[in-house]
Structure formats: C-alpha cells, structure tokens
Amino acid sequence: MISAREKGLFQLLVGFQISIILGIYFISMWLVLWDQAIPYQAYLKYAIIVAIALVLEATSRPGALRPTPGRVKRLASAVSRRQWVWMLVSMTALMVFSRDQRLSRMFLAVFASASLLALYFTNCHLIRLIGGLGMKYFRSWRLRTLVLGPQDWCESILPEINDLNSMLEVKRIELTDGVRKAVKDYTYLIEQEPIDLLVMPARHLPDDVVIHLLRQGDRLGFRCWLPLEITRSYGRRFNLQRAGRLDVLSPPFEPLENTSNQFIKRIFDLGFSAAVILTVLPPLCLMVWLIHRRYSPGPLFFRQDRVGKNGMTFRVFKFRTLHANNDQEAKQVTKSDSRVFKGGALLRKSSLDEMPQFLNVLLGDMSVVGPRPHMEEHDYKFREIFERYGVRRYVKPGVTGLAQVKGFRGEVNRPRDLRHRARLDNFYVTHWDPALDLRIIAMTGISMIRPPKTAY
Numbered sequence: 535m536i537s538a539r540e541k542g543l544f545q546l547l548v549g550f551q552i553s554i555i556l557g558i559y560f561i562s563m564w565l566v567l568w569d570q571a572i573p574y575q576a577y578l579k580y581a582i583i584v585a586i587a588l589v590l591e592a593t594s595r596p597g598a599l600r601p602t603p604g605r606v607k608r609l610a611s612a613v614s615r616r617q618w619v620w621m622l623v624s625m626t627a628l629m630v631f632s633r634d635q636r637l638s639r640m641f642l643a644v645f646a647s648a649s650l651l652a653l654y655f656t657n658c659h660l661i662r663l664i665g666g667l668g669m670k671y672f673r674s675w676r677l678r679t680l681v682l683g684p685q686d687w688c689e690s691i692l693p694e695i696n697d698l699n700s701m702l703e704v705k706r707i708e709l710t711d712g713v714r715k716a717v718k719d720y721t722y723l724i725e726q727e728p729i730d731l732l733v734m735p736a737r738h739l740p741d742d743v744v745i746h747l748l749r750q751g752d753r754l755g756f757r758c759w760l761p762l763e764i765t766r767s768y769g770r771r772f773n774l775q776r777a778g779r780l781d782v783l784s785p786p787f788e789p790l791e792n793t794s795n796q797f798i799k800r801i802f803d804l805g806f807s808a809a810v811i812l813t814v815l816p817p818l819c820l821m822v823w824l825i826h827r828r829y830s831p832g833p834l835f836f837r838q839d840r841v842g843k844n845g846m847t848f849r850v851f852k853f854r855t856l857h858a859n860n861d862q863e864a865k866q867v868t869k870s871d872s873r874v875f876k877g878g879a880l881l882r883k884s885s886l887d888e889m890p891q892f893l894n895v896l897l898g899d900m901s902v903v904g905p906r907p908h909m910e911e912h913d914y915k916f917r918e919i920f921e922r923y924g925v926r927r928y929v930k931p932g933v934t935g936l937a938q939v940k941g942f943r944g945e946v947n948r949p950r951d952l953r954h955r956a957r958l959d960n961f962y963v964t965h966w967d968p969a970l971d972l973r974i975i976a977m978t979g980i981s982m983i984r985p986p987k988t989a990y
Contacts, residue, residue: 543661544600548592551656552585555621555649559584562645566638576636580625587624591617594798596789596965610657618650619969677730681706682723687735691761695733702731709738717746724750733759789966790929798968799901806902807895818889822853825877832858835890840907843930848899850907851890855882883985885978891933903971904932905959906943916956919949926959929966936962936970939977 559581599613629637681688685708695702707723720743724732732751736744744760751758762783765772772783789795823834836854839847855878874882881887894900900907905926908916917923937943937958942951962970 544592547656547660548588550660551617551653552588554652554656555584555588556581558648558652559645562641562648566641566644576634580628580637583624583628584621587620588617591620594789594792594795596967597786599965599967607658610654613657614650614653616967616969617653618646619972621649622646623968676703678728679704679731679733680724680727680729681733682709682720683733683735684709684738687738690766691733691735694761694766717743720747721750725754729756731757731759733761735763736760737763786964788928788963790963795966799966799971800898802968802971803895803901807892810889810892811896815889815892818853818886822881822886825881826854829877830854830857830875839910840931841910841913841927842899842907843927845927847910848894848907850900851893853881853887853890854878855887885934885982885985888933895933899930901930901932902934903962903974904930904935905962906935906938907931916952919952920956922960923952923956925963926956928963934974934978935959936974939974939981 563577595613595616599609599616625642628634679702681691681704683691688706688708692704692706695704705727707727724747732747734744734747739747748758762772764783771786773786775782775784790799819834826832826834833854836852836856837849838852840850842848855875856873857875878887891900892902895902935958937955940958942955942958962974
C-alpha cells in the first residue's frame with residue numbers, strides 16, 4: 535500500500551521532471567537562437583532523445599536511489615547527477631553517430647546548466663510538494679494506522695515508521711507482557727478503532743491470532759503489516775519473492791542483476807577496452823619491453839590466477855614488475871620490496887602494470903570498473919576478516935574500482951584496511967550506475983598522475 539503510493543509519487547515526479555526539462559530545452563533554444571534560422575527537425579530529435587533518456591534512467595534506477603518522502607533530500611544530489619549524465623551521454627551519442635554539427639554549443643551549455651539545477655530542485659522538493667497537496671485536498675491520503683503489540687515492541691517500531699508520518703495517522707494499543715488474550719479479545723480491540731492499516735508483530739502473537747486478524751482485515755477492509763524481525767535484528771533489508779509455490783525472503787537485487795544494466799555495462803566494456811587495446815597498449819608494450827631489457831630481462835606479461843565473479847578463478851594479465859626468478863608470487867608486495875626491479879616500481883606506482891587487464895575485459899572475465907580481483911590465498915584470508923566480503927563477488931572484478939580511487943590500494947597491513955576497501959566495493963555493487971563508472975574512470979586518470987602514498 536505505502537510502496538504502491540511511493541511508486542505512484544515516483545512516477546508522477548518523473549513525469550513532471552520530463553515536462554519541466556523539455557520546457558527548459560525549448561526555452562533555452564529560443565533564448566539562444568531567437569535571431570537565427572533554427573533547424574527545428576534537428577533540435578526536435580534531440581528533445582525526444584532527452585525524454586527517452588529520462589524514462590530509461592527512471593526504469594533502470596536501483597531501488598536504493600528511488601526517492602521517498604523520508605529520504606528525498608539525501609538522495610537528491612546523486613539522483614540528479616545520474617539523470618543529467620544519462621541525458622548528456624544520450625545527446626552526445628546521437629550527435630557522434632549521426633555526425634550532426636547543427637546544435638549550438640551555447641545552447642548546449644545553457645541547457646546543461648539549467649537542466650542540472652532544475653533536476654536538483656525537483657528531486658529535493660517536488661515529492662514533498664505533491665505529498666503536501668495530497669494531505670491538504672484528499673481525505674484518504676493519511677492512513678489511519680493502529681500499532682498493536684507489547685510495549686517494548688511498539689516503542690521500537692514507532693521511530694522506524696516516522697519517515698511515513700506524512701502518510702500515516704498512528705495510534706497504538708500496548709499489550710501486557712505475559713498475558714495471552716483470546717481471539718475474541720483481539721477482535722474487540724480492533725473493532726473499537728476505525729482503521730486502514732494494522733501493524734502487528736507475528737513473532738509476539740500466537741499464529742491463530744495473526745491469521746484471525748489477517749482475515750478480519752479482509753472482512754472489515756483494512757490492511758495488515760507484519761514487520762520482518764530478521765531485517766531489524768540482522769541489519770539488512772529483505773524482499774519477498776515468489777519462487778514456484780513458495781514465498782521466500784531474499785536480500786534486495788543489486789543493479790547489475792538487471793539484464794539491461796548488464797548489457798549496458800558490457801557494451802561499454804567492449805568499446806572502452808577495444809579502444810585501449812588498439813591505441814594505448816601497443817606502444818606501452820614496447821616501452822615496458824625496453825624497461826625489461828634494461829633492468830630485468832624476462833617475459834613481458836605476468837599471468838596469475840585471481841578470483842572473479844561468483845568465486846570463479848581466471849588468469850589475469852599484468853605487465854611483469856617483479857624479477858622473473860622469485861618463488862614468492864603469492865606474497866603481497868611491500869614498500870621497498872626487493873623483488874620489484876627499478877623500472878617496475880614506476881609501472882606499479884602509476885598503475886600502468888594493470889593495462890593488459892583490458893585483454894581480460896575483452897575476454898569477459900573482468901570489467902573496466904569493479905572490485906579489484908584478489909589471489910585465492912588472499913581471498914580465503916580476507917573473507918574471514920570482513921563478514922560481508924563476499925558481496926563483491928556478485929559482479930565482475932574491474933581494472934579499476936571505487937576503493938582504489940579513494941586511496942585504498944596496495945598492501946593490506948591491518949584488518950581495518952581490508953574493511954574500508956571491502957565496504958567501498960560493496961557500496962559500488964549495491965549502488966552501480968553508468969554515471970558512477972564514468973566518475974571512477976575520471977578519478978582513476980587523476981590518481982595515475984598523482985598516485986596515493988599506498989601505491990608501491
């Protein structure tokens with residue numbers, strides 16, 4: 535019920551935003567080009583692309599980024615950036631593939647600036663505005679809610695639904711601990727209050743009472759909520775899914791479980807890796823070969839088993855930065871490590887030794903952006919340190935990642951180093967979107983020029 539209402543608010547928000555952005559588009563066009571002959575057909579097709587991009591962004595947006603009345607301001611900045619990037623990338627792609635040079639650069643600058651401000655403002659305020667109008671003009675907007683349960687449980691559950699105060703009008707009936715009421719007593723309590731929603735704890739009430747109250751809801755016309763105690767005690771969200779004839783609880787889907795998102799990411803990986811392999815990798819191979827000849831003759835590439843998606847191992851490619859004859863390949867490289875030859879230290883610090891991994895991206899074992907792959911020995915060790923380490927296995931490992939651009943790279947000296955790194959990897963897995971990938975790639979370029987202190 536609440537989720538359906540929030541979904542409706544989200545759809546209204548997106549509809550209003552598309553109308554506002556299209557209005558800004560045509561106003562920007564008129565302001566900049568009012569004294570010129572405007573190629574209306576060219577500008578119209580870009581307006582259509584903008585609208586389509588906003589619709590596709592909304593339909594593919596992960597649930598964690600869908601604004602609700604309680605967290606709308608907290609998400610406004612991230613959501614606005616995501617929508618803005620989708621619009622500009624779509625317009626740029628059409629411009630490149632159609633070889634269209636008719637769009638005014640001044641128009642693009644005005645539209646891009648104004649649309650970003652409009653998206654941020656609407657993401658901050660529009661849902662609350664729509665909700666306020668609903669409360670003012672529609673009597674059924676606020677749901678008459680009854681919280682029924684032991685005193686401790688009622689006191690613990692009420693703060694957790696405070697974000698819905700704009701939708702709920704809450705009363706509570708506290709049950710005395712240890713006193714078991716008959717079914718008719720619960721029925722009497724419920725019938726004394728005209729309600730739209732009953733919130734009760736399945737764990738604290740007898741099964742026959744819960745089933746009776748559910749049936750009573752069907753009879754009298756109110757809905758029932760049974761909060762998931764495992765979510766509150768475990769600290770993670772769960773979704774109810776239908777699997778065959780079973781209703782099962784499972785953690786929320788990650789964005790990259792969506793097939794369309796996988797397709798978008800794979801297309802980007804293929805295009806980006808092919809460009810790097812054809813343009814950057816050949817001269818880099820020559821440079822590294824010359825460094826090898828000067829400081830440490832041996833194979834150009836170093837190949838090693840790493841753990842990838844779903845725990846499957848694959849052979850990763852890297853430029854060799856250690857002397858060829860050493861028997862400590864599984865040992866992490868430390869500061870001033872004697873195994874690293876002189877030119878290899880420069881390759882490692884600038885991350886150029888990772889460039890051959892674009893071959894792994896092309897082969898499908900890795901992605902351009904994702905959690906960095908670890909050796910099997912380290913993987914076994916790290917999962918004992920951090921309880922949610924395995925979440926990073928839900929996606930392909932990356933040539934670069936969020937943890938690396940935030941400075942968490944190189945040797946793991948303390949459990950805290952691993953926890954910080956794994957938390958950032960998990961954030962990436964649960965909050966992926968194309969805009970985040972582009973941001974990480976840009977930050978990677980900066981970190982190659984100005985490496986962190988942990989790069990060695």
